[in-house]
Every structure is written in C-alpha cells, then in structure tokens.
Amino acid sequence: MTVVDESGVHSVMIRFCKCPNSRTPDKQLFELGMFPALFTRLKTVFTFPVLNSFLLDNLECGTSVMNYYSKLRRMTSSVFPHLVPDRQWRQLKFLKWNGFGHKSRQPNLGKLALFCPACLQPSVNVPQPTECDGNHPDWIYARSLVMDGNFKVEHLHPTHPEDEVWLTDGRCFMVTRQAYQSHLTNAKEVIQMSECNNHRAVNQANMSRHKLEATGIGGCACARHGCFVPHSIVDFQKGER
Ligand SMILES: [Zn+2]
Ligand SMILES: [Zn+2]
Structure with missing residues (x-):
C-alpha cells in the first residue's frame, strides 16, 4: 500500500485484522490515523499529519495540490497518485469543528462556517x-x-x-x-x-x-x-x- 506522509511517499505492507469482531479495513486505517484515497479499493492512504500540513500550506502559502505533490515527490523521488482526499479532509474538519461529528443530523445552510465572533448574534454570544x-x-x-x-x-x-x-x-x-x-x-x-x-x-x-x-x-x-x-x-x- 502506498502511504503518503509528510516525510514523503512510502510503499508499506499493511495487513488488516480479520478477527470476527474487527472493524472494516477503512475504519482500521482511520484508527491508525490514515485516510484512504478510495474507500472501496484501499491502495493509497494519506496520514492525518500530511493532510493537516497541506491545509496549512494551502492557507498560508497558497500551495496548490499539484505543487504540494511535487514537493513530496521530490522528497522521495517516487510516483505520486493523482487522487488526494484533501477536499474530503477539509469537509470532515468542518463537520468536526462545527459539532456534527458524532451526530447524524445534517448541517443547515451556512452552518459549517462561523460568522464574526465580535458581532452580536442573538442566542450565540448575546441573549435573544x-x-x-x-x-x-x-x-x-x-x-x-x-x-x-x-x-x-x-x-x-x-x-x-x-x-x-x-x-x-x-x-x-x-x-x-x-x-x-x-x-x-x-x-x-x-x-x-x-x-x-x-x-x-x-x-x-x-x-x-x-x-x-x-x-x-x-x-x-x-x-x-x-x-x-x-x-x-x-x-x-x-x-x-
Ligand atoms: Zn485481530
Ligand atoms: Zn464583526
């Protein structure tokens, strides 16, 4: 399996637990801090630190996915897949930050973004x-x-x-x-x-x-x-x- 990490791109053998009460392979990967590129065919995984690091680079340095690829590829001089779940990762973070993590309720319009913390918003930072x-x-x-x-x-x-x-x-x-x-x-x-x-x-x-x-x-x-x-x-x- 190809593991993409901050240190570069690595080829690592991964065996999944097959005990009767074990979780599905994709969930086992999540427990290890890895995000699979595809949930059905597990061939490439991205570690949580590399995804966080990309989001920061993207925010502060304006790095595109392509440029970030090239940086990692240069660090390892190995092939890099073209499937990166960076958008899904960002989406998961939005859901987590806004309290939709453990509930199956659907976020309403605009609910994955925060408005100004200093402006008064009734029932958020000021009573109705x-x-x-x-x-x-x-x-x-x-x-x-x-x-x-x-x-x-x-x-x-x-x-x-x-x-x-x-x-x-x-x-x-x-x-x-x-x-x-x-x-x-x-x-x-x-x-x-x-x-x-x-x-x-x-x-x-x-x-x-x-x-x-x-x-x-x-x-x-x-x-x-x-x-x-x-x-x-x-x-x-x-x-x-
Ligand atoms: Zn086991
Ligand atoms: Zn404001």
Whole structure:
C-alpha cells in the first residue's frame, strides 16, 4: 500500500485484522490515523499529519495540490497518485469543528462556517431580544454589513462537469448552487454604461466572458471586523453581475 506522509511517499505492507469482531479495513486505517484515497479499493492512504500540513500550506502559502505533490515527490523521488482526499479532509474538519461529528443530523445552510465572533448574534454570544432584561438598548442588535467583490479571480468551466461533486453546497460561505442558478436565470439584466472612463467592474460587466464559468467572486462581510457572512458569497458571471 502506498502511504503518503509528510516525510514523503512510502510503499508499506499493511495487513488488516480479520478477527470476527474487527472493524472494516477503512475504519482500521482511520484508527491508525490514515485516510484512504478510495474507500472501496484501499491502495493509497494519506496520514492525518500530511493532510493537516497541506491545509496549512494551502492557507498560508497558497500551495496548490499539484505543487504540494511535487514537493513530496521530490522528497522521495517516487510516483505520486493523482487522487488526494484533501477536499474530503477539509469537509470532515468542518463537520468536526462545527459539532456534527458524532451526530447524524445534517448541517443547515451556512452552518459549517462561523460568522464574526465580535458581532452580536442573538442566542450565540448575546441573549435573544425577548430574554433581555430591558437594560439593553435595541441598537446593540444592529449589524452593519459591506458588500464587495474581487473581479480578478477567474474560474474555467470544468472539463468533466459530470465528475464534479459539491461537498459543502451552501453549507459553508458560498450560496447554494441550484438556488443561485435559478436566481440568475430569473433575474433581469440591466445594462448600465459607466460615466466614468475606467470603472473596471462596470466595463467588464459588458464584456463577453469567453470560456469562464466565473469572472469574480463577491459577498457580504461585517463592516467593522471584515468577517464574511456564511452563505453569502457568490460567483460573478460578468463584472459585478
Ligand atoms: Zn485481530
Ligand atoms: Zn464583526
């Protein structure tokens, strides 16, 4: 079996326990701290430290899966499989961090992401207005949000759309796909030419989008601390649209 670890890629013999009351092989691997690439054919496993390390590299250094592969491959000069469960790992962590670990309940929309800890959220970090003793003025529940976007991130159409799987569809920061698609088809398009010579967002909105699935990304954040609002981020099709 191929074991991918922070120290590189190794070929290791692994025998599973076959006692009558033993767990299934994939669960035995999880107990050893290994994440299989495929749950049915156990050929490649990733250790939990390598997956954590990749998530950190990805977050802080912007390392892509490809680059991370190459680093490990260079460390061992061995073949590296193209199947990495990094997205599934991230998904499992989201479920764990947000308290869905040992329960079979399904997370609601936006429930795998946290909103700003400093902004007041009734029944999270402040009591519901009805439970208040009257000493709290109403304005403390007011929230100010800002909306903005990035018009440079581009996303190409996937080569094999049928292979795409949405793991956290609408349960994290991005909005639900289906609902957004139907909103886009129903929404009326207003063509607005900018008076300003060089207003990028508006000018781009009137340009063709070629082969891109998305030409930008935007959403809401709290105005004071800049934390994104769960289930509020959308892809732009053209400019600010
Ligand atoms: Zn045994
Ligand atoms: Zn805030």
